[in-house]
Amino acid sequence: MNDTRPIRAKSGTNHEGTSAHNRRVMIDALRVNGALSRADLARATRLTKQTVSNIIDELERDGLVTSQQTVRNGRGQPSTPYVLVPEGAFAIGLQIDRHMTRAIAVDLVGNVLVRMEAKLPSGGPATGAKVILDLVADVRRQLAEIATQSEERLIGLGAAMPGPFGLAGNGDDPWMMEAWQKFPLLEALAVGTGLDVSIQNDAAAATIAERMVGAAHGLDHAVCLYVGYGIGAGLILGGELYTGANGNAGEIGMALLTMGDQSTPLEHRASLASLYQYLSLDAADPDLYAKIHDLVSADDRRIIAWIEAAASDLRWSVHLIETIFDPQTVILCGSAPRILVDRLITAMGPLLPSIAERRDRTVARLQIGIADPWSVALGAAAGPISQEFDPRYAAILKD
Amino acid sequence: MNDTRPIRAKSGTNHEGTSAHNRRVMIDALRVNGALSRADLARATRLTKQTVSNIIDELERDGLVTSQQTVRNGRGQPSTPYVLVPEGAFAIGLQIDRHMTRAIAVDLVGNVLVRMEAKLPSGGPATGAKVILDLVADVRRQLAEIATQSEERLIGLGAAMPGPFGLAGNGDDPWMMEAWQKFPLLEALAVGTGLDVSIQNDAAAATIAERMVGAAHGLDHAVCLYVGYGIGAGLILGGELYTGANGNAGEIGMALLTMGDQSTPLEHRASLASLYQYLSLDAADPDLYAKIHDLVSADDRRIIAWIEAAASDLRWSVHLIETIFDPQTVILCGSAPRILVDRLITAMGPLLPSIAERRDRTVARLQIGIADPWSVALGAAAGPISQEFDPRYAAILKD
DNA sequence: CTTATTAAGTCAATTGTCTTGACTTAATTA
DNA sequence: TAATTAAGTCAAGACAATTGACTTAATAAG
Missing domain, CATH: 3.30.420.40 (ATPase, nucleotide binding domain)
Incomplete structure (x- = not known):
């Protein structure tokens, strides 16, 4: 076509999207229902037993699920329940508030493993960025002490701070949040930690926490x-x-x-x-x-x-x-x-x-x-977990 | 598992879900952008040229898209733009209002082909149901006169009426909508027309109309x-x-x-x-x-x-x-x-x-x-079209 | 105690859909 | 006239879910 107007279209999908979705559906089912057998999962997700078996095998190899003692439930072969492995994944959550910052490390099922806080100096991002990066590094170190493989299985850093984002400030906030909102926090955190970073507002973070464990x-x-x-x-x-x-x-x-x-x-x-x-x-x-x-x-x-x-x-x-x-x-x-x-x-x-x-x-x-007081930091940490493991439309699509 | 608590899980997906999604993405892209070549579609949807070719061939066989004159755009082989075929699908929309009912027939791209209205008698569903079914039958007859194959390509009947649904009435509505809301309209329409029927409130219907053609x-x-x-x-x-x-x-x-x-x-x-x-x-x-x-x-x-x-x-x-x-x-x-x-x-x-x-x-x-005054009926008609052809999460999943 | 029944789970082959890479076609540019 | 660019096709391959028969291990029935 000879005009240069960009074409708006939704993204297509392929086998990998299908597979990724089905993996997420399994994890979600185990998160919501607790222990489930392969047969349970097949019925609940409407996939075949064979497909479920393959995916569970893969998840088990990846260290995300594990089997429990078989249970007899009347006639038929006893079933083997599977559950999520808490140590299957970790994420760090960071709350940037007006006068302080909090950081948390959580595992796949939302257990809080480490929590630390620090006072934010009143100079805004110029001085605060270092405090934050140090706090994250401390949490990471502590996490590594109590969880082996925490670094390999650390999937991201979720940050939360008051919104709204992307607006010209109205200047009526007395405490510098405006400066923080303008600061390229995402880049600073990504560079400073080497992790995948995402940012959301504090209410959204608290909501993610409610969804995971509340x-x-x-x-x-x-x-x-x-x-x-x-x-x-x-x-x-x-x-x-x-x-x-x-x-x-x-x-x-x-x-x-x-x-x-x-x-x-x-x-x-x-x-x-x-x-x-x-x-x-x-x-x-x-x-x-x-x-x-x-x-x-x-x-x-x-x-x-x-x-x-x-x-x-x-x-x-x-x-x-x-x-x-x-x-x-x-x-x-x-x-x-x-x-x-x-x-x-x-x-x-x-x-x-x-x-x-x-x-x-x-x-x-x-x-x-x-x-x-820790709910926002918890939700911030739950963000990357949700992003990575919860079923969502965008996860099926390409890119 | 030996307890009987129902297992909550999202539905999985398979090849057919993938294919269904990609078809919808193509149709959506053509609806939003107008004419697009296979290469355009491949770039926009991030699918391969080959995949797009296969899907477009299939859509063309199904009578949903058609090619236009090739266009030269600089170097390279000229492209063949494809567009949606309006006569590829039809749907009927029905608005049930307080004192009247309106019915519309639309095609795949949202053209209004037939519109008719009737006064609703004041007896509520007891007498009104017949008026409505007759009106739908009339619209269907008129549609068949101007569009061959309209019956084969009629994908459903969308109804719209004031909500909210599923509540105990508060009795302050002076004009019988409460009786209509309690009436098993969906079943009556499904049996009376033999079509797939869906119901939504009038604001939702108007919104669907805005999305399709507004x-x-x-x-x-x-x-x-x-x-x-x-x-x-x-x-x-x-x-x-x-x-x-x-x-x-x-x-x-x-x-x-x-x-x-x-x-x-x-x-x-x-x-x-x-x-x-x-x-x-x-x-x-x-x-x-x-x-x-x-x-x-x-x-x-x-x-x-x-x-x-x-x-x-x-x-x-x-x-x-x-x-x-x-x-x-x-x-x-x-x-x-x-x-x-x-x-x-x-x-x-x-x-x-x-x-x-x-x-x-x-x-x-x-x-x-x-x-x-016709926007709700138009949106009601657009509902089945959207349900059938627009990309949506639920369309990928099983069942 | 033996056999039938039921349910969980596996195996191997098949199917459906997208991807890959080479190729053909048809235009513009040098 | 030849090189370049882009659209589009062909045929083989890869991937992931499905199918149907089979194995395993329990309870229920006779």
């Missing part, structure tokens, strides 16, 4: 409402994390709530940042979570008021998420003191009526997720 | 904001229509807007239903659209006020959609008089600031879609 385990339609310094949503749609056209899907914190004439972003009303401001707390204080814990435990009048107000906004957010996404469940998670999340979820009940009120529900409309 | 053509991340009797959103996420865990994703009309202390569903403020109520119009009046057209043309004071109010809510809706989905574009479409949609879109500017304000935009943040 309340979204085995669910294909779930939305995580993440409450941290900011507030965001992570979207599991059709079994995959949805990130939108530019990687910024779910940045619900920037949604404007119009109350009367004035509009405020949700983030200014229901995030930890809003709590810190409301209580005049120092976000850089290392004992911050303990202080909040104490305040909540003591039923401090002001924090109770904040919880009530935030719960009201979050209640509405859940309603909106249910209305727009029709998920199997909504999960409230966060990098926040656990007691605060517990109080929030209590204060959010009863939920607003919505299309989620169905008779055929099997999981609760709203569940509590991993509420832990 | 503003979302070739886009993989787009959200359609549908304004009709109700209001809803259709979601194209990652190249596929997303319908949620229970088929009710996008039912944004039920989203509550909290203004001060009281909350109202969006639908009560910005839909045609709200306009009818505001102006005391009879929704069953066959000349309704003409009347609204005249009122808008005459700048009727009251309708202008409604437009201003509705535009304000829709402006906020667009902001919310952009914030949550991060789509390439938002499309305002509807079963509404065109002039009203034009006025609405004008009144919606300027849009609220959002993450959609990017320097690298190639399409407008907000576009106008097919604003036409």
Whole structure:
């Protein structure tokens, strides 16, 4: 054709795509169901016994699955259950937050093997990059001590930081995240570690964690409402994390709530940042979570008021998420003191009526997720594992 | 395994899945780009020339593509462009609305070949089912007159009606849609026509129409904001229509807007239903659209006020959609008089600031879609075509 | 206790689909 | 006129799932 307009087309697939998909399906089935025999896998995946046998043999050779004691289940030859081998793969997760950075090493099934943190100096990436690379190197060293072959089986480094990405900053962030968002972090990490690096926002990372080891385990339609310094949503749609056209899907914190004439972003009303401001707390204080814990435990009048107000906004957010996404469940998670999340979820009940009120529900409309300062780092680490081993459309296609 | 808990697993795939996917990719590429040579297709899909040749031969034998005059493009053998054959497939679309039903026949590329409508009697499905089946039969007869082989190449019947589905009715719908939603329409249509039948909500149908022949053509991340009797959103996420865990994703009309202390569903403020109520119009009046057209043309004071109010809510809706989905574009479409949609879109500017304000935009943040009383029926017809020929994850998998 | 039945799992041959590399065709450029 | 470039075909090969018969090992029936 003689014009130079680029041709838009989806990618084709071939044998390798088929094979890669089927491998992933096996691993996913073992992750969701626990031990399964070859016959179980054949029935569940609709592949033939022979195909399953070949793939399981290969996975066993690769050290990703292993057999257990045979079990007798009535007539017929006893079956041999297979399970995932935790040491089959490792990944490192890195959270870059406003005042600190955390790094975690996980294995194939999501066990946390190493966790370390460091304070980030206030100079932004110029000084912070070295701190981060050192932290990653430390985690890697520690991992190597407790897991043989960890280096050979280290599949990548997942980083998480507050989004959104790719935008001109609005300048209202007081703490340098803008500088970090502009910094070519991916390249710096890739060069500094020699690993495959991926970056996502913190809500998305927390969601990946929920899917691997939390309340979204085995669910294909779930939305995580993440409450941290900011507030965001992570979207599991059709079994995959949805990130939108530019990687910024779910940045619900920037949604404007119009109350009367004035509009405020949700983030200014229901995030930890809003709590810190409301209580005049120092976000850089290392004992911050303990202080909040104490305040909540003591039923401090002001924090109770904040919880009530935030719960009201979050209640509405859940309603909106249910209305727009029709998920199997909504999960409230966060990098926040656990007691605060517990109080929030209590204060959010009863939920607003919505299309989620169905008779055929099997999981609760709203569940509590991993509420832990480490959840984002954990999800960051789970990212490469998911990328490498979970079934996904893109994995079938070429390139 | 000796427990009876069902095993959850994704489906595997095999050669036929590969082949089916590659066929769909070819068809999609031709639909999006127009005429392409085998070499173009090979480059765009990353398949080999030989594979493309085989698939194109097969598609040509099946009557889905045809070659055009060869074209010389500089050195080398001239290329032979291929295009989709409109008569390669047909589908029938059916819209069931409150007071009427519309049916359309389309071909593979989305040309409308037949359109017919009928008034629905007020007795609900008991009397309406026969009217609908007769209408479909009439459309089918007319289609057969203008298109030979239409019966052999008729791939299905797509139906569209207001959602949400599968819920206990709230009883506030004055016009029987509840009865229709409870009626086993799918079975009735399948038995009555002998065709493959699928059902979706009207916003989803309008969205499918936008993707096939409208503003979302070739886009993989787009959200359609549908304004009709109700209001809803259709979601194209990652190249596929997303319908949620229970088929009710996008039912944004039920989203509550909290203004001060009281909350109202969006639908009560910005839909045609709200306009009818505001102006005391009879929704069953066959000349309704003409009347609204005249009122808008005459700048009727009251309708202008409604437009201003509705535009304000829709402006906020667009902001919310952009914030949550991060789509390439938002499309305002509807079963509404065109002039009203034009006025609405004008009144919606300027849009609220959002993450959609990017320097690298190639399409407008907000576009106008097919604003036409027939758009839902068109999308309903496009549904089976899309289901059969568009690339989608599920098409690769077994069963 | 013996035999039938059932289910897990393997073996070897086959099938379906894409890939590879050499070849043919038909145009432009030197 | 010859070299170059690109489209497209041919025939053989590679890869991965399928098929159907077979083996193994348990329980159930007589």
